[in-house]
Amino acid sequence: xxxxxxxxxxxxxxxxxxxxxxxxxxxxxxxxxxxxxxxxxxxxxxxxxxxxxxxxxxxxxxxxxxxxxxxxxxxxxxxxxxxxxxxxxxxxxxxxxxxxxxxxxxxxxxxxxxxxxxxxxxxxxxxxxxxxxxxxxxxxxxxxxxxxxxxxxxxxxxxxxxxxxxxxxxxxxxxxxxxxxxxxxxxxxxxxxxxxxxxxxxxxxxxxxxxxxxxxxxxxxxxxxxxxxxxxxxxxxx
Numbered sequence: 651x652x653x654x655x656x657x658x659x660x661x662x663x664x665x666x667x668x669x670x671x672x673x674x675x676x677x678x679x680x681x682x683x684x685x686x687x688x689x690x691x692x693x694x695x696x697x698x699x700x701x702x703x704x705x706x707x708x709x710x711x712x713x714x715x716x717x718x719x720x721x722x723x724x725x726x727x728x729x730x731x732x733x734x735x736x737x738x739x740x741x742x743x744x745x746x747x748x749x750x751x752x753x754x755x756x757x758x759x760x761x762x763x764x765x766x767x768x769x770x771x772x773x774x775x776x777x778x779x780x781x782x783x784x785x786x787x788x789x790x791x792x793x794x795x796x797x798x799x800x801x802x803x804x805x806x807x808x809x810x811x812x813x814x815x816x817x818x819x820x821x822x823x824x825x826x827x828x829x830x831x832x833x834x835x836x837x838x839x840x841x842x843x844x845x846x847x848x849x850x851x852x853x854x855x856x857x858x859x860x861x862x863x864x865x866x867x868x869x870x871x872x873x874x875x876x877x878x879x880x881x882x883x884x885x886x887x888x
Contacts, residue, residue: 692759712812732746
């Protein structure tokens with residue numbers, strides 16, 4: 651009985667791991683966002699000054715001296731526009747345009763720079779999206795694509811923005827930059843910036859894979875149940 655329970659537990663846990671891996675980078679970002687040790691901005695400054703190689707999570711209000719307005723006159727510090735096409739379960743970037751100013755996060759005493767150049771897959775904000783085809787793009791955007799991208803190609807136009815009126819959680823490696831302590835990518839891990847609360851961030855990162863997340867959770871719970879049964883069977887001598 652114990653052997654059967656162990657085998658069932660292994661099968662369930664492997665299934666959970668495979669399902670989570672199929673989520674791609676979203677699962678990795680969610681895991682890092684949830685598991686990185688939390689630090690204050692003062693601690694980020696100390697780690698950067700000591701040149702320690704650590705991957706930490708810190709929170710604060712987004713701040714910049716060089717904001718720029720969006721169409722609704724909100725003060726932005728970062729704007730990224732992407733044209734993407736569907737590839738399997740994910741999206742392939744065909745064109746990307748960025749506009750950013752130096753910014754960071756602050757509390758009442760400290761300011762830590764965010765390395766905007768390192769922001770990639772780790773940007774977690776509520777996107778503005780439009781679905782359509784290449785032929786529906788304005789001429790200025792369509793001309794940015796490679797000539798071999800057909801006019802009928804289904805695409806997604808995605809706009810990600812970070813505003814100076816938001817509160818953000820940033821995960822990265824502290825280091826000393828030219829303007830003071832900075833959080834950036836490091837230790838083989840991406841720089842992450844989220845303007846959402848933890849629950850909303852996890853839902854967004856799950857994206858189209860929410861069903862997979864549920865199945866993985868069920869498999870994980872079942873695996874732990876089988877492990878508990880195996881332990882009971884061993885103790886009972888079944």
